[in-house]
Amino acid sequence: xxxxxxxxxxxxxxxxxxxxxxxxxxxxxxxxxxxxxxxxxxxxxxxxxxxxxxxxxxxxxxxxxxxxxxxxxxxxxxxxxxxxxxxxxxxxxxxxxxxxxxxxxxxxxxxxxxxxxxxxxxxxxxxxxxxxxxxxxxxxxxxxxxxxxxxxxxxxxxxxxxxxxxxxxxxxxxxxxxxxxxxxxxxxxxxxxxxxxxxxxxxxxxxxxxxxxxxxxxxxxxxxxxxxxxxxxxxxxxxxxxxxxxxxxxxxxxxxxxxxxxxxxxxxxxxxxxxxxxxxxxxxxxxxxxxxxxxxxxxxxxx
Amino acid sequence: xxxxxxxxxxxxxxxxxxxxxxxxxxxxxxxxxxxxxxxxxxxxxxxxxxxxxxxxxxxxxxxxxxxxxxxxxxxxxxxxxxxxxxxxxxxxxxxxxxxxxxxxxxxxxxxxxxxxxxxxxxxxxxxxxxxxxxxxxxxxxxxxxxxxxxxxxxxxxxxxxxxxxxxxxxxxxxxxxxxxxxxxxxxxxxxxxxxxxxxxxxxxxxxxxxxxxxxxxxxxxxxxxxxxxxxxxxxxxxxxxxxxxxxxxxxxxxxxxxxxxxxxxxxxxxxxxxxxxxxxxxxxxxxxxxxxxxxxxxxxxxx
Numbered sequence: 001x002x003x004x005x006x007x008x009x010x011x012x013x014x015x016x017x018x019x020x021x022x023x024x025x026x027x028x029x030x031x032x033x034x035x036x037x038x039x040x041x042x043x044x045x046x047x048x049x050x051x052x053x054x055x056x057x058x059x060x061x062x063x064x065x066x067x068x069x070x071x072x073x074x075x076x077x078x079x080x081x082x083x084x085x086x087x088x089x090x091x092x093x094x095x096x097x098x099x100x101x102x103x104x105x106x107x108x109x110x111x112x113x114x115x116x117x118x119x120x121x122x123x124x125x126x127x128x129x130x131x132x133x134x135x136x137x138x139x140x141x142x143x144x145x146x147x148x149x150x151x152x153x154x155x156x157x158x159x160x161x162x163x164x165x166x167x168x169x170x171x172x173x174x175x176x177x178x179x180x181x182x183x184x185x186x187x188x189x190x191x192x193x194x195x196x197x198x199x200x201x202x203x204x205x206x207x208x209x210x211x212x213x214x215x216x217x218x219x220x221x222x223x224x225x226x227x228x229x230x231x232x233x234x235x236x237x238x239x240x241x242x243x244x245x246x247x248x249x250x251x252x253x254x255x256x257x258x259x260x261x262x263x264x265x266x267x268x269x270x271x272x273x274x275x276x277x278x279x280x281x282x283x284x285x286x287x288x289x290x291x292x293x294x295x296x297x298x299x300x301x302x303x
Numbered sequence: 304x305x306x307x308x309x310x311x312x313x314x315x316x317x318x319x320x321x322x323x324x325x326x327x328x329x330x331x332x333x334x335x336x337x338x339x340x341x342x343x344x345x346x347x348x349x350x351x352x353x354x355x356x357x358x359x360x361x362x363x364x365x366x367x368x369x370x371x372x373x374x375x376x377x378x379x380x381x382x383x384x385x386x387x388x389x390x391x392x393x394x395x396x397x398x399x400x401x402x403x404x405x406x407x408x409x410x411x412x413x414x415x416x417x418x419x420x421x422x423x424x425x426x427x428x429x430x431x432x433x434x435x436x437x438x439x440x441x442x443x444x445x446x447x448x449x450x451x452x453x454x455x456x457x458x459x460x461x462x463x464x465x466x467x468x469x470x471x472x473x474x475x476x477x478x479x480x481x482x483x484x485x486x487x488x489x490x491x492x493x494x495x496x497x498x499x500x501x502x503x504x505x506x507x508x509x510x511x512x513x514x515x516x517x518x519x520x521x522x523x524x525x526x527x528x529x530x531x532x533x534x535x536x537x538x539x540x541x542x543x544x545x546x547x548x549x550x551x552x553x554x555x556x557x558x559x560x561x562x563x564x565x566x567x568x569x570x571x572x573x574x575x576x577x578x579x580x581x582x583x584x585x586x587x588x589x590x591x592x593x594x595x596x597x598x599x600x601x602x603x604x605x606x
Contacts, residue, residue: 051433100403102597106448109412110590113444114548117555117587126495129562130354134437137444141416145409192429245417252420259432284420287413294405 006271011171014269014278022154022163025084029151033075036147040067042268042275043143050260051135056128058136059116066112067144073104074148082155105145112140142283149287156293156303158229161220165230166242166289168216170281173209173243174250180204193254202247209246210239229302238292242285249284253277309574314474317572317581325457325466328387332454336378339450343370345571345578346446353563354438359431361439362419369415370447376407377451385458408448415443445586452590459596459606461532464523468533469545469592471519473584476512476546477553483507496557505550512549513542532605541595545588552587556580 021032044067048058079087080095098104116133124132153162181201189197213235217228230238253276257265265274272278297303324335347370351361382390383398401407419436427435456465484504492500516538520531533541556579560568568577575581600606 051437097601099406101601103402103406103408105406105409106451107594109444110448110452110594114551114555114587114591117558118551120558121494121496121551121554126558126561129558130438130441131434134354134441135433137441138433138437141412141440145413148409149413191424193424248417248421248424251424252417255420255423255429255432258429284417288417291410291413298400298404 003271008271010269010271018167022160025082028079028085028087029075029082032151032154033072036071036075036150037068039147039275039279040064040071040144042266043279044139046265046268046274046276047139047142047256048135050256050262050265051131051138052260053128053131055125056131056135058132058139059119062112062115062119063136063139066108066115067140070105070108070140070144071148073098073108074151078151078155082159083157105148109137109140113137146283146287149290153286153290153293156297158303161228162289162293163286164216164220165213165238166285167282168212169209169239169242170246170249170285172212173205173246174281175205176208177201177205177247180208191251193251193258205247206240206243209243210236213239238289242289245288246281246285249281252284253280306574311574313572313574321470325463328385331382331388331390332378332385335454335457336375339374339378339453340371342450342578342582343367343374343447345569346582347442349568349577349579350442350445350559351438353559353565353568354434354441355563356431356434358428359434359438361435361442362422365415365418365422366439366442369411369418370443373408373411373443373447374451376401376411377454381454381458385462386460408451412440412443415440449586449590452593456589456593456596461606464531465592465596466589467519467523468516468541469588470585471515472512472542472545473549473552473588475515476508476549477584478508479511480504480508480550483511494554496554496561508550509543509546512546513539516542541592545592548591549584549588552584555587556583 021029021035024031041064044060044063048060048063051058076091077095077098079085080092080099113133116136120129120133150163153159153166156162177197178201180203181196181198184200184204185198187199188195189199189202191197214232217230217232217235220226220228228235253265256276257263263273265276267273268275269278293303324332324338327334344367347363347366351363351366354361379394380398380401382388383395383402416436419439423432423436453466456462456469459465480500481504483506484499484501487503487507488501490502491498492502492505494500517535520533520535520538523529523531531538556568559579560566566576568579571577572581596606
């Protein structure tokens, strides 16, 4: 099987799992939560492998525990505000407390920092302290916090549509850039990080993303019978800007791999490389899409 | 003037400024806010100097801007919940939104991460990306978030007392360890990071902290005429455990300096070295004290 076919097959399998998780709300979205923990586990493993140096090494176990706690906090917040399942009363109360009573993410980041420094003091050699601790915290910031925003985005009344929206833009712009680059690529985009990327690829990616959003809206309205909560003009702007942000997410992960002198983040996903190779752009676009609608809602627009 | 006298004189000047800032609520605690921004500026300068390597360098301006925004968010939250000044109505509303509507610190940390990666992609060489970005984020986590908790702690009805409580434990345990080590120090505590520290020093520091809390409570009740909101037993436990946490804060900063091969974080404060040399322990103990009372309050105890 050639690389492109493998890439497509993997993608199809993942899309099916992905769609299932978004719509299957039974068991209080438990499979989404467990899937999130797996993503954190494998994602941190890849990221922390990038951060291994002669004198320093991230604290995997501590990084994983605090990242899992951060994601759990988002999951509990989510259960109390989503519309599809009715969790027990204590979950509502915990969710409210975690949203309004105090800010659990800042607390966990602080507790993580103190824990890491104490471990560094007693368990590690003198050198490399700043990179070991800094890289461990980076894991929570780069993976766990964005992943939590998946759930926050899904909790909106139009949450499932928003997840489709951001995923469509992210994956279609990437696929568009890949095929656009292969078929029309002539002028290098001049990026030191990814020297093979071409302007043609990026332009095709961007146009594909905008068209894909319009197609998504058409199909969504046809099959759900409900109007999507964004106008055509807004859809075009979202497709355009989030395709760019998606490229930034992709390049950010390439920058990490370049720094670490590693080609693929791992070989976890056939045809795609590692988990981070696949998820890199979503880690930027999903939280950004959440804040877009969050701020839109705070300004009084329906979301 | 010898080192000890200089150290004491500096300390007295700082204590006066510190007490003024806690009690002077005029101008909506503006001098506290401005002082916080200065601490962030000089603190980040010192921390980021620790993180300079051959191939990597933190992004000072971006780190400062986002750290200042994080601190500003805490300041606005604080204004809406403190009891001493009455800010305009819009401040109350903004504060409520920033506490309950969405979680601004997680948002700012995410936005900071994306901004840093984009800067790294376009402005920096390929190497050192992970340390440059990780260290910049570490600055916000290590300095700005803890500093914000100063204000959250002050916002409690007994906030001024709590600030005195945590500052007393932190500084007296440090001073006690310093003089205890000089006068009685015999058995090395065996710390690679600070080989000169002795068990005698730490024990004297710890006992001093406990006694100082009891003295503080006595004086506070005598002069304010109000009962302090902690029992004698609780005071002893707080003195004991926060003296230990205070030592961890001190050692964490020593670990950073060791890693950076720097002796003093800077020469900003006569007799003490840099800002971080002086503030290191507070960056651990103040947020921890805030969460202690926050959780105590959530469990239904008066705070």
